[in-house]
Amino acid sequence: MLSPNACLLAPSILAGDHANLAASLKEIESADLKWVHLDIMDGHFVPNLSFGPQTVKALRPNSKLFFDVHLMLDNPDKYIDAFLDAGADQITIHVEPDYPVMETLDYIRSKGCKCGIVLNPGTDAQVAKPFLEKCDIILCMTVQPGFGGQSFRDDVLPKIKQISDWRESMDLNFRLEVDGGVDMETAPLCIEHGADTMVAGTAFFKAVDRPGFVKKVTGR
């Protein structure tokens, strides 16, 4: 079942120019896109470090893009205020670490920010079910989180379809986002399985024909 939502592409600035991330935001705007994906890594939940709320806050006045903040942290609940203050438009939190996920979603929403959960490739769709009604977005990782430039895992596609089917049967309209190894070949598979929000880092910033890339990845 295709998504009821129009397909969006959210480039990840993890693959942008870290000496000039403001210029990377301009590249996204020049491609006529509305979202940017910001990957926050703590070196604990994932074996890598990226950047923190200070960088997000510094980027905020440079852009009107929708800031889609993906927290890869062991204790995301401790950092929500920092990312709200930094100007996040949406915060997604993983379900795997041990912290109060439901309360954290409620807290993000109570502050007027969009919220959602993230599932690692090995995390069962059933884990998401209790949270679906609380979420603006469900993010399915199609790589093990921590690094850009990895290969897409097509074994995650049935999970995307399952969550898409629940969205329909429960009459919900959350976005269904896919992150990791998304490119011109893999994005159509995600769309076929019900996804509507494509994160692409490496493939977006390396694309020679950006308009062609955007068209293919969003199915427009």
Ligand SMILES: O=C(CO)[C@@H](O)[C@H](O)COP(=O)(O)O
């Ligand atoms: O969250 C992550 C990685 O943990 C992603 O958002 C990556 O930044 C996507 O990069 P590509 O796979 O598109 O290069």
Ligand SMILES: [Fe+2]
């Ligand atoms: Fe991400």
